[in-house]
Amino acid sequence: MTSVVAIGLLLLISLVIGIYGVRAARSASDFLVASRRVSPNWNALAIAGEYLSAASVLGLAGLLLKNGLGTIWYAVGFTAGYVAVVALVAGPMRRSGAYTVPDFAEYRLGAPRLRKLCGCVVLVIMLLYLVPQFKGAGVVLSLVSGTPYWVGVVLAGLVVSGSIAAGGMRSATYVQAFHYVVKLLFIAVPAVYLIAHAGADTRAEVLHPEWGTHFPDTIPVEFAVDTRFTLDEPVTVTDTSGEEVVLGEGSHTVSEGTEYVFPEGAQVPRPEGLPELGGERWSAPLLSQGGYPLFETWSTLLAITFGCMGLPHVIMRFHTSPTARVARRVAVGVIALLGLFYLFPTVYGLLGRVLTPELVLLQGTDTVAVVLPDHTVSGSLGTFLTALVAAGAFGAFLSTSSGLLLALAGGLSHDLFRSSVPRLRLGVAVGACVAVLLALPAQMTDINVLVVWAFTVAASTFCPLLVLGIWWRRLTLPGAATGLIVGAVTATGAVGWSVLLPTPGGWFDVLLAQPAAWTIPLAFATMIAVSRLASPPEWAEHAVLRLHAP
Amino acid sequence: MSNRWLSRILPARRPASSDLRASAELMRQVHALGLDLRDGLHGRGVGTAAKRLRRMLGVDGIVLADLDGSVSSHGRKLSADEVQAVLSQVFEYGGCARTRLSDGAELYACPLTVADELSGALLATGDPAEADVEAAASLVSDCLDHAALRRARARIASANLRTLRAQISPHFVHNALAVISALVRTDPDRARHLLSDFADYLRYGFSEKGDYATVADELEAVQTYLELQRARFHDRLDITVRMAPEVLPVAIPFLVVQPIVENAVRHGLERKEGRGHIGVSGFGEGPLCVIEIEDDGVGMHPDLARSLLAGTGPEAQGVGLANVDQRLRAVYGPEYGLVIETGLGEGTKVTVRIPRFMRGVVAQ
Numbered sequence: 001m002t003s004v005v006a007i008g009l010l011l012l013i014s015l016v017i018g019i020y021g022v023r024a025a026r027s028a029s030d031f032l033v034a035s036r037r038v039s040p041n042w043n044a045l046a047i048a049g050e051y052l053s054a055a056s057v058l059g060l061a062g063l064l065l066k067n068g069l070g071t072i073w074y075a076v077g078f079t080a081g082y083v084a085v086v087a088l089v090a091g092p093m094r095r096s097g098a099y100t101v102p103d104f105a106e107y108r109l110g111a112p113r114l115r116k117l118c119g120c121v122v123l124v125i126m127l128l129y130l131v132p133q134f135k136g137a138g139v140v141l142s143l144v145s146g147t148p149y150w151v152g153v154v155l156a157g158l159v160v161s162g163s164i165a166a167g168g169m170r171s172a173t174y175v176q177a178f179h180y181v182v183k184l185l186f187i188a189v190p191a192v193y194l195i196a197h198a199g200a201d202t203r204a205e206v207l208h209p210e211w212g213t214h215f216p217d218t219i220p221v222e223f224a225v226d227t228r229f230t231l232d233e234p235v236t237v238t239d240t241s242g243e244e245v246v247l248g249e250g251s252h253t254v255s256e257g258t259e260y261v262f263p264e265g266a267q268v269p270r271p272e273g274l275p276e277l278g279g280e281r282w283s284a285p286l287l288s289q290g291g292y293p294l295f296e297t298w299s300t301l302l303a304i305t306f307g308c309m310g311l312p313h314v315i316m317r318f319h320t321s322p323t324a325r326v327a328r329r330v331a332v333g334v335i336a337l338l339g340l341f342y343l344f345p346t347v348y349g350l351l352g353r354v355l356t357p358e359l360v361l362l363q364g365t366d367t368v369a370v371v372l373p374d375h376t377v378s379g380s381l382g383t384f385l386t387a388l389v390a391a392g393a394f395g396a397f398l399s400t401s402s403g404l405l406l407a408l409a410g411g412l413s414h415d416l417f418r419s420s421v422p423r424l425r426l427g428v429a430v431g432a433c434v435a436v437l438l439a440l441p442a443q444m445t446d447i448n449v450l451v452v453w454a455f456t457v458a459a460s461t462f463c464p465l466l467v468l469g470i471w472w473r474r475l476t477l478p479g480a481a482t483g484l485i486v487g488a489v490t491a492t493g494a495v496g497w498s499v500l501l502p503t504p505g506g507w508f509d510v511l512l513a514q515p516a517a518w519t520i521p522l523a524f525a526t527m528i529a530v531s532r533l534a535s536p537p538e539w540a541e542h543a544v545l546r547l548h549a550p
Numbered sequence: 551m552s553n554r555w556l557s558r559i560l561p562a563r564r565p566a567s568s569d570l571r572a573s574a575e576l577m578r579q580v581h582a583l584g585l586d587l588r589d590g591l592h593g594r595g596v597g598t599a600a601k602r603l604r605r606m607l608g609v610d611g612i613v614l615a616d617l618d619g620s621v622s623s624h625g626r627k628l629s630a631d632e633v634q635a636v637l638s639q640v641f642e643y644g645g646c647a648r649t650r651l652s653d654g655a656e657l658y659a660c661p662l663t664v665a666d667e668l669s670g671a672l673l674a675t676g677d678p679a680e681a682d683v684e685a686a687a688s689l690v691s692d693c694l695d696h697a698a699l700r701r702a703r704a705r706i707a708s709a710n711l712r713t714l715r716a717q718i719s720p721h722f723v724h725n726a727l728a729v730i731s732a733l734v735r736t737d738p739d740r741a742r743h744l745l746s747d748f749a750d751y752l753r754y755g756f757s758e759k760g761d762y763a764t765v766a767d768e769l770e771a772v773q774t775y776l777e778l779q780r781a782r783f784h785d786r787l788d789i790t791v792r793m794a795p796e797v798l799p800v801a802i803p804f805l806v807v808q809p810i811v812e813n814a815v816r817h818g819l820e821r822k823e824g825r826g827h828i829g830v831s832g833f834g835e836g837p838l839c840v841i842e843i844e845d846d847g848v849g850m851h852p853d854l855a856r857s858l859l860a861g862t863g864p865e866a867q868g869v870g871l872a873n874v875d876q877r878l879r880a881v882y883g884p885e886y887g888l889v890i891e892t893g894l895g896e897g898t899k900v901t902v903r904i905p906r907f908m909r910g911v912v913a914q
Contacts, residue, residue, distance in 0.1 A: 042795075097801060097907060097911070097912045097913075098907050099837065099906040099907035100837065100907070103907040106909055107907075107909055110594065110909070167833075170794055170833040170834070170835075171794045171795075171833065172794065172796055172834060173794065173795050173796055319796075319799060319906075321799075406836045407836075409836055410836035410837035410838075413836070413837070414836070414837040414838075414905065424835060424836045424837075424838070427836075537594060537597075539594065
């Protein structure tokens with residue numbers, strides 16, 4: 001209940017800042033202050049606030065608990081993306097005057113049809129990115145209020161579209177900056193407390209994982225879905241009727257709804273396909289789900305780093321900077337702020353392995369950050385810490401999904417169907433509805449799998465478009481269009497296949513699950529090859545020159 | 551949009567004869583040619599236009615030339631000398647000319663005239679029917695004529711802007727200077743500030759920099775204007791400004807906010823007894839930038855507001871508003887005009903709603 005109150009309070013404050021938190025000047029002498037541009041620091045805070053999504057707050061800790069230390073590469077990628085943005089696109093994008101990627105496409109290649117194509121790609125990326133946000137919000141809301149998952153998702157959809165409709169994003173910069181601070185404090189304070197509270201033994205175990213992980217306590221586990229897991233030694237568990245069941249060594253299948261109580265000290269069973277908690281694969285510093293860790297790690301890193309550049313809501317934020325130099329300073333600030341933040345999800349993931357290993361069995365690792373304080377700290381302090389984390393996670397959801405929904409609605413109303421404001425509201429409503437509907441069946445999919453999907457599509461479409469558009473004057477309209485289509489189809493299709501359909505196995509699996517390493521070069525190559533067939537129009541030279549001339 | 555889709559999906563109610571279809575296709579082609587040539591012979595679409603003409607006429611090659619020589623060609627290539635030879639023939643007699651090329655192919659050239667002035671030629675190689683090429687040449691001439699008219703329209707719009715700049719009213723200059731001179735003795739510091747504000751205001755109003763400024767620049771001009779007006783109103787004017795920082799760098803047409811504020815002061819607040827309040831607020835709305843100018847002055851009848859925007863209102867009032875409205879529509883399209891909400895005695899609220907990005911709109 002405390003958590004619900006905390007979330008409500010956060011929502012209220014965000015709304016107030018969003019509607020009234022615009023710099024107000026009451027006398028004419030304050031006028032100049034109001035018309036002065038926002039400082040790079042505020043801007044960096046706002047960008048970091050918008051960027052840190054549920055994937056960062058919840059997903060990263062959950063994936064670390066489930067898949068092992070290699071997950072930290074995600075954090076590296078999320079942060080390094082800004083290096084790519086600064087080095088390649090931030091300054092020129094600002095000079096072009098383009099506000100979104102479709103704007104840039106129209107500026108650089110001068111074709112309204114390409115704008116529509118870009119609008120479609122924006123829709124795909126935004127939806128893929130919105131679904132995990134809604135999933136995260138649904139999980140948090142259902143966890144803290146005890147309602148079913150779908151109620152949480154629907155509620156989250158209502159809350160975010162309602163807050164946009166009420167004008168909660170009018171002063172986006174201040175809302176987002178506020179959300180960064182909320183996220184950092186609400187995640188960092190409980191994390192630091194948990195580290196102190198955990199005691200020397202737990203800390204030692206966190207840092208030196210032994211082979212396999214054992215339950216720290218007598219833990220009841222209710223399986224929400226059919227689960228297959230393996231045991232290395234026999235374990236005696238108690239089922240709901242109080243009878244003892246001996247689970248022998250080897251593989252077991254447990255059907256949905258079964259509840260077992262595992263005794264203290266028993267080894268945590270290993271669900272099929274996952275690395276053993278604390279085992280060698282878990283501790284290896286690479287992402288290793290498919291057996292080709294080096295390729296997987298590189299591919300994910302490429303997807304995230306270059307995908308950041310193509311995320312429509314990231315790029316438009318650099319427009320607030322008055323000069324390209326300030327835009328770069330802002331990006332450096334963002335890198336520092338993100339680096340600081342990403343220390344904490346790691347803490348939750350590492351502590352979670354020792355203190356709440358049963359989440360892996362429940363396939364609910366995305367909730368580890370919210371569950372952990374409640375499990376380890378008893379009494380009202382635990383409730384309070386849980387409320388903090390829940391509010392922080394909800395803030396992450398709110399800021400990112402408001403930005404995404406606005407970008408999506410803008411794409412719908414502005415790029416696909418040229419029209420004015422009433423449609424923008426309609427766009428927000430439609431976008432929220434679709435995202436909620438898609439999030440309902442996604443309960444068991446990891447947040448970060450979906451987020452990396454969005455990043456992969458962005459990296460395979462907008463990254464080549466922006467990089468070639470800015471740095472290669474021979475890019476032509478047919479080249480850009482074919483490259484976009486090829487990139488979008490291959491990236492969306494490959495990950496979609498691996499998430500939704502059975503896969504053939506082996507190398508093919510890895511190529512489908514982490515396609516960035518081949519889809520990005522493929523999109524680049526297509527754009528270059530098709531562009532070479534024709535010569536660019538004369539004015540292209542001028543358009544490129546203006547991107548680089550100070 | 552939906553009709554076109556429907557007609558593609560559903561079977562046509564009445565089977566169109568092939569003639570009908572052919573003439574519809576022809577109309578589409580003619581329309582597309584007009585779009586290709588919308589920027590004239592030196593615009594972007596001239597290459598596509600040459601290609602389209604070649605297909606429409608069914609000839610081997612098309613060359614579009616201006617008075618200096620070929621600007622675009624499609625299909626069979628001609629040497630510069632061959633083009634020059636036939637061009638000089640056409641330009642000398644002002645009529646169509648037929649020659650035979652070295653390899654025996656026929657070349658037929660017709661002059662393009664825009665507003666009764668010779669401005670180029672259309673060359674067709676292969677075996678062109680003379681009447682067809684002449685018809686095509688007159689069609690291209692019409693398109694070029696439209697392009698010239700379009701340029702003229704743009705020139706008128708920028709002349710309008712110049713008029714607006716020149717409209718910085720003599721009254722205002724007089725009042726400002728009078729106020730400043732009255733303050734020189736009693737409050738020399740403020741007088742000095744006001745004088746420098748006035749100088750800034752004039753510089754902005756008279757600047758020749760370009761057609762677009764940032765919202766921040768425009769706000770500064772508003773500030774200096776309001777500062778001067780406040781001195782004249784003996785501080786019975788309250789001002790509130792709320793600006794979301796995201797919209798400050800957005801490019802907007804020069805002198806859009808300032809005339810609206812001026813209108814609010816002159817027609818809303820000057821006639822009001824007691825204190826007046828004027829509020830300017832700006833915020834982002836997805837891809838749009840919204841600026842609202844609100845005053846609690848005497849307001850006006852909605853019909854009057856409507857006629858002001860239509861440009862049929864009384865001369866003295868709201869010339870500025872109609873001008874701003876026209877320019878916004880000209881730059882951003884008909885859906886982005888001014889919105890005025892007002893009633894007698896209820897103040898006035900004017901809303902400017904523009905896209906944050908528009909091709910070609912860049913602040914200088």
